[in-house]
Amino acid sequence: MGFGALWAYRLRSFFVVLGVAFGIASLTLIVTAVDGANRKAVEMVEMFGPDAALLFGGDFRKRAVGTRVLTLSMDDARRIENSLPGVKLVVPMRMKPGQTVKLGSRNYQDVQVVGATGDYAGAWNWPLAEGRDISDDDVAHGAKVALLGGTVVRELFGEDSPVGQVVFIANIPFQVVGTLVTRGASGGGHADVDNRVIVPLSTLMQRFNLDRKYFRAIRVKFLDAEHMDAHVENMRSLVRHQHHLTPEQDDDFTILTADEILKFLSMFKGGLALFLGITATIAILVGGFVLANLFSLSVSERSEEIGLKKALGAHRSAIMVQFLVEACGLTLMGGVLGLFMGLGLGQFLSRLDILTIQFSWKAFFLALAGSQAVGLVFGLKPAKQAADLDPIRALRGEG
Amino acid sequence: MDPAIRLADISKTFFRDNDRKNGDEPEGIPVLKSVTLDIARGEFVSLQGTSGSGKSTLLHIIGLLDRPTSGAYHLLGDDTAALDDDHLSDLRNKNLGFVFQSFYLIPYATALENVVLPGLYSRRPQAELTARARTLLEQVGLADRMHFKPARLSGGQQQRVAMARAMLNNPDIILADEPTGQLDSTTSGEIIKLFRQVHESGTTIVLVTHDEHVAAQAQRIVRIHDGRVVEDKPTGA
Ligand SMILES: Nc1ncnc2c1ncn2[C@@H]1O[C@H](COP(=O)(O)OP(=O)(O)OP(=O)(O)O)[C@@H](O)[C@H]1O
Numbered sequence: 001m002g003f004g005a006l007w008a009y010r011l012r013s014f015f016v017v018l019g020v021a022f023g024i025a026s027l028t029l030i031v032t033a034v035d036g037a038n039r040k041a042v043e044m045v046e047m048f049g050p051d052a053a054l055l056f057g058g059d060f061r062k063r064a065v066g067t068r069v070l071t072l073s074m075d076d077a078r079r080i081e082n083s084l085p086g087v088k089l090v091v092p093m094r095m096k097p098g099q100t101v102k103l104g105s106r107n108y109q110d111v112q113v114v115g116a117t118g119d120y121a122g123a124w125n126w127p128l129a130e131g132r133d134i135s136d137d138d139v140a141h142g143a144k145v146a147l148l149g150g151t152v153v154r155e156l157f158g159e160d161s162p163v164g165q166v167v168f169i170a171n172i173p174f175q176v177v178g179t180l181v182t183r184g185a186s187g188g189g190h191a192d193v194d195n196r197v198i199v200p201l202s203t204l205m206q207r208f209n210l211d212r213k214y215f216r217a218i219r220v221k222f223l224d225a226e227h228m229d230a231h232v233e234n235m236r237s238l239v240r241h242q243h244h245l246t247p248e249q250d251d252d253f254t255i256l257t258a259d260e261i262l263k264f265l266s267m268f269k270g271g272l273a274l275f276l277g278i279t280a281t282i283a284i285l286v287g288g289f290v291l292a293n294l295f296s297l298s299v300s301e302r303s304e305e306i307g308l309k310k311a312l313g314a315h316r317s318a319i320m321v322q323f324l325v326e327a328c329g330l331t332l333m334g335g336v337l338g339l340f341m342g343l344g345l346g347q348f349l350s351r352l353d354i355l356t357i358q359f360s361w362k363a364f365f366l367a368l369a370g371s372q373a374v375g376l377v378f379g380l381k382p383a384k385q386a387a388d389l390d391p392i393r394a395l396r397g398e399g
Numbered sequence: 400m401d402p403a404i405r406l407a408d409i410s411k412t413f414f415r416d417n418d419r420k421n422g423d424e425p426e427g428i429p430v431l432k433s434v435t436l437d438i439a440r441g442e443f444v445s446l447q448g449t450s451g452s453g454k455s456t457l458l459h460i461i462g463l464l465d466r467p468t469s470g471a472y473h474l475l476g477d478d479t480a481a482l483d484d485d486h487l488s489d490l491r492n493k494n495l496g497f498v499f500q501s502f503y504l505i506p507y508a509t510a511l512e513n514v515v516l517p518g519l520y521s522r523r524p525q526a527e528l529t530a531r532a533r534t535l536l537e538q539v540g541l542a543d544r545m546h547f548k549p550a551r552l553s554g555g556q557q558q559r560v561a562m563a564r565a566m567l568n569n570p571d572i573i574l575a576d577e578p579t580g581q582l583d584s585t586t587s588g589e590i591i592k593l594f595r596q597v598h599e600s601g602t603t604i605v606l607v608t609h610d611e612h613v614a615a616q617a618q619r620i621v622r623i624h625d626g627r628v629v630e631d632k633p634t635g636a
């Protein structure tokens with residue numbers, strides 16, 4: 001007989017399953033999204049490097065309209081490299097987004113072209129997949145050589161090796177000298193870090209019509225990661241001095257470190273967890289109340305069955321267990337359905353680049369435990385109601 | 400040996416819930432008035448009486464589904480007043496079998512599953528229960544209907560399933576409240592034949608009925624009127 005009653009009352013069962021499923025789906029989404037955000041944070045810190053800081057032109061914390069963004073010059077970069085203690089590497093960053101890369105008759109659009117000094121791989125903790133890096137020589141001569149990111153390689157070359165081939169960027173021929181490993185941290189779309197081509201900084205500045213004096217950003221790598229706070233403070237004084245800022249004036253630049261990225265991410269994570277947490281709680285409560293109400297109705301409709309079972313010798317506890325098992329059976333189905341709904345929705349949001357979702361066993365067990373808790377908590381009252389029925393009245397249908 | 404059933408000075412008064420809530424002195428409706436009755440083991444007794452005379456109420460007390468307001472009831476030698484609910488459940492399960500006027504089969508379960516039901520509360524192995532249920536269904540002539548759900552069985556067939564269910568745990572006593580009340584006279588005759596067979600195998604039977612013909616099949620008729628035993632005579636059957 002088992003779950004015969006659940007099938008006999010299948011429409012009702014369906015609503016219970018659905019209600020619980022929505023709750024568990026939100027719960028799954030929270031857990032996977034928070035896990036995803038954690039993983040993303042770790043990834044970003046690794047990518048960024050714990051020993052590095054990024055210096056941006058313009059103060060984008062309190063950015064007034066019309067403030068200058070292009071405030072960092074080649075001179076600033078040189079001063080940091082020569083005068084700031086503990087500095088290992090200074091890489092001025094220039095880029096030109098939205099370029100078209102051509103191979104023969106094939107086009108790939110909207111690629112980010114990044115200018116690099118020598119040793120791009122080392123400066124960005126970004127290993128090469130194949131070939132060689134941009135050399136100091138390339139930079140000195142403004143050579144037309146390029147490193148391709150994973151997405152560009154895949155789109156233009158598929159499985160073939162691009163090293164040694166010639167591609168056209170903005171109709172200028174470049175020889176491919178190497179490729180970067182695919183990082184693929186954030187799926188497709190604009191945030192695709194692998195959708196890039198690296199060329200020598202000098203070449204970029206000469207051929208791509210960029211402002212010759214100023215940089216959007218400078219990347220600074222230090223010898224050790226331990227005294228980052230001090231390093232950042234020193235760099236700030238140095239750049240303020242370089243820019244002749246008086247004590248009353250605000251910074252006209254921003255320094256970003258892995259630590260600060262983490263701080264921002266944890267704020268974002270907290271907000272996300274709160275929002276989804278409220279949603280999940282409401283959904284689970286709704287599912288629970290649907291369960292409690294429909295089961296109460298079930299108990300009165302099935303009073304004849306309950307009375308009969310008591311007459312035939314069922315203890316109070318046996319009736320309670322029967323209804324709790326039915327409730328938990330339904331919420332288990334709801335939990336499993338909700339888990340898949342949550343993971344599916346997560347996948348979808350990942351694709352849209354809104355969230356990063358990562359399946360985890362934690363989510364799996366939380367979904368199951370959550371659904372069982374709903375079954376027990378909200379099934380308890382109807383189950384007690386059933387167990388308390390007077391068998392004679394129940395048999396007369398006076399549940 | 401103790402009688403199967405010993406009722407001594409049993410009364411039952413129903414109180415309406417409203418009376419108590421209003422704080423009024425509860426004015427109960429006395430339904431059974433000082434009923435004293437012994438039923439020996441192996442007897443086949445029918446309870447007769449007009450509608451509202453208290454037959455079902457008495458049968459519920461005998462069946463441990465309800466407690467008397469006053470008086471003592473010994474079932475198979477045990478004083479039932481001293482027993483808690485779980486004990487009463489166990490006695491119903493092991494020693495009593497019930498057959499009701501409206502069959503009370505579980506609609507979403509097959510005939511076989513319905514017959515097995517009381518076994519689920521008695522911790523007997525499933526295989527043994529199923530085997531016993533099959534034998535009983537064969538005995539009541541439903542060998543070819545075991546996997547039918549109640550909706551596909553006639554009234555007479557449903558009552559046979561209910562009888563097989565009542566016999567599953569080999570009870571000492573079978574209690575039946577108008578078991579033929581919903582059946583035509585031919586089918587009713589077949590069901591009564593079954594009761595006689597069960598009785599011949601040694602089971603005590605207490606059967607409530609309006610029907611004189613049905614009552615005449617018992618060994619003894621106890622007539623109730625207005626909550627009292629007014630006649631108690633053997634039939635010579
Ligand atoms: N729970 C109850 N509360 C109040 N009164 C009740 C209750 N149960 C039964 N009665 C009353 O007790 C009286 C006897 O009822 P009972 O069901 O025992 O009669 P009966 O002899 O079985 O009648 P019938 O032949 O119609 O089935 C009736 O007047 C009935 O209204």
Ligand SMILES: [Mg+2]
Pocket residue numbers: 454455456576
């Ligand atoms: Mg009656």
